[in-house]
Amino acid sequence: MKTLSRSARAGSFALALVLALTASAYSQATVDECNSVYQVVLANYLSQELPKAEQALASGKEYVTKCKDLSDIENGDKIVKWVTERIPSLEKSVGIMRLEKNFNDALKQRNQDQLVLAAKKLLEINPPYSLDLILDIASVGFDNASAVPPVDKYNDDTIKYAKLALGKLAAGDKSGNKDKFGFYVSYVTDKCADGRENAAGWMNYTIGFITLTRQNNSKEALPYIYKASQEGCGTKSFSEVYRHIGSWYIDESNKLSDQRKQLIAAAQNAETPESAAMLDLQMGYIDRAIDAYARAYKVTAANPKTKAYKDGLLAKLKELFTARFDGDTSKIDSYVAKVTDTPFIDPATPVAPVKTEPVAPVKTEPSAPVKPAPVAPGKTAPVAPGKKTPVAPVKPARGTPVKAAPVVAPVKSTA
Numbered sequence: 001m002k003t004l005s006r007s008a009r010a011g012s013f014a015l016a017l018v019l020a021l022t023a024s025a026y027s028q029a030t031v032d033e034c035n036s037v038y039q040v041v042l043a044n045y046l047s048q049e050l051p052k053a054e055q056a057l058a059s060g061k062e063y064v065t066k067c068k069d070l071s072d073i074e075n076g077d078k079i080v081k082w083v084t085e086r087i088p089s090l091e092k093s094v095g096i097m098r099l100e101k102n103f104n105d106a107l108k109q110r111n112q113d114q115l116v117l118a119a120k121k122l123l124e125i126n127p128p129y130s131l132d133l134i135l136d137i138a139s140v141g142f143d144n145a146s147a148v149p150p151v152d153k154y155n156d157d158t159i160k161y162a163k164l165a166l167g168k169l170a171a172g173d174k175s176g177n178k179d180k181f182g183f184y185v186s187y188v189t190d191k192c193a194d195g196r197e198n199a200a201g202w203m204n205y206t207i208g209f210i211t212l213t214r215q216n217n218s219k220e221a222l223p224y225i226y227k228a229s230q231e232g233c234g235t236k237s238f239s240e241v242y243r244h245i246g247s248w249y250i251d252e253s254n255k256l257s258d259q260r261k262q263l264i265a266a267a268q269n270a271e272t273p274e275s276a277a278m279l280d281l282q283m284g285y286i287d288r289a290i291d292a293y294a295r296a297y298k299v300t301a302a303n304p305k306t307k308a309y310k311d312g313l314l315a316k317l318k319e320l321f322t323a324r325f326d327g328d329t330s331k332i333d334s335y336v337a338k339v340t341d342t343p344f345i346d347p348a349t350p351v352a353p354v355k356t357e358p359v360a361p362v363k364t365e366p367s368a369p370v371k372p373a374p375v376a377p378g379k380t381a382p383v384a385p386g387k388k389t390p391v392a393p394v395k396p397a398r399g400t401p402v403k404a405a406p407v408v409a410p411v412k413s414t415a
Contacts, residue, residue: 034067038079045086050097057090096125107183112140115184116154129176129183131168135199136184138162142206145214155210162203169200192233201232205241218248222347229344239296243313245347246292250320252351253285280353286324288351293317294332294339 037059044056060083067073068080099122106114119133127133141158144151180186181195192198208224211217225244228235235241256278263275297313300306317336321329 030066031070031073034063034070034073037063037067038083041083041086045090048097050094050101053090053094053097057087057094060087060090092125096122096127103183112144116140116157127176128174131165131173132175132177132182134161134165134168135182135187135203138165138203138206139182139185142202142209145206145210150214152214155214158210159207162206165203166200169196169203189234194233197231198233198235201228201235204228204232205235205238208244209240212244212248218251222248226344226346226348237299239300239309239313242292242296242299242344246289246296246316248347249285249289249292249351253282253289256282256285277353280356281351283324283354283356284351286320287354288345288347290317290320290324290335291339291345293320294336295344298336298339 040059041056041063044052045060047053047056063083064080064087067076070076073079099118103115103118103122106112106118116137119137123130123133137154138158138161141154141161144154145158175181175195177183177186179195180188181199186195187199187202188195189198204224205228208221208226208228212221212225215221222245225241228238229241229245230236232238260275260278260282263272263278264270267275293313293316297310297317300310300313314332317332318329321332325331
């Protein structure tokens with residue numbers, strides 16, 4: 001076995017002494033540093049401000065890494081244990097604050113993609129304001145589905161979260177936004193002081209609107225749209241609620257009209273008891289459509305921005321009255337004035353037929369030939385001055401199809 005020479009042993013001893021002195025100096029400097037780091041943790045670990053909470057977390061991790069083996073710190077083991085126990089809660093609170101910052105930044109910038117993403121991540125931890133986040137996601141979806149042109153990428157999520165919101169509203173869940181319900185859209189307004197009621201109305205309408213106009217499913221959509229006319233606040237005076245239902249009645253009336261035409265054609269162009277009954281039912285649907293469009297027209301705000309929209313509703317009313325009352329539109333104003341005196345009928349209620357008299361086809365009899373008057377030789381018969389026979393206006397036959405109003409982006413009310 002080899003042994004070190006005297007000079008080598010002396011060199012080794014000197015190196016050991018240097019290392020020992022260095023370690024002692026490092027230990028003393030680290031004690032002061034650790035005390036400073038610990039004070040940062042103490043000062044900031046309860047802060048609700050993201051920068052301070054992040055500083056507390058970073059300092060806590062630093063302390064546990066650098067200071068856990070120092071024996072010169074008074075109560076060192078207890079401090080290390082205390083700091084170690086705080087790190088998980090600091091990580092959680094900092095994570096939440098970062099998500100909240102992302103959400104708030106997206107809200108200020110109207111960045112809908114980031115807002116929805118942050119809201120979904122926040123919902124995973126179920127914060128006290130979960131209901132508001134759910135309403136915000138649904139509101140973003142409605143804004144996109146009702147845009148021109150529509151954006152459908154949020155539709156499934158929108159229906160899902162709107163239904164979830166309705167369940168939580170019905171269960172009495174609280175808003176974290178001073179009961180305004182929602183951050184992206186606050187449902188407490190000057191006209192709607194009850195944010196819960198207003199939010200419920202718009203969630204019902206949102207589900208119905210997307211299901212009807214973007215998914216073409218009237219069966220599933222109409223109950224929600226009708227609820228929006230009955231249980232909401234802003235939606236009760238939102239004309240699109242009534243127009244959508246009125247348009248559906250028109251579509252059903254036109255289906256009956258097509259079927260009736262086929263029956264008449266099969267009967268050699270003759271009215272049959274079955275086709276006559278179909279006409280009566282068709283008139284019942286037109287009556288319902290008139291009621292719905294009259295309500296839509298009545299609640300439309302007298303605002304210059306919506307004049308074209310109002311004119312369109314009035315034109316549709318005239319078309320419906322023309323089909324229903326043989327061209328007579330004189331009673332539209334009085335009908336509109338009184339339409340809200342009676343409850344709005346649930347479209348799920350069966351439509352009652354309205355007894356009508358089918359219009360008989362007009363028969364044209366061939367006229368007798370006109371014999372020329374005898375003319376004396378050498379004379380020309382005088383030409384009688386031409387008389388213009390007035391042409392009576394042609395009235396549309398009852399049961400003539402009425403064009404359904406096109407689905408348009410709703411005129412948004414303040415919600």
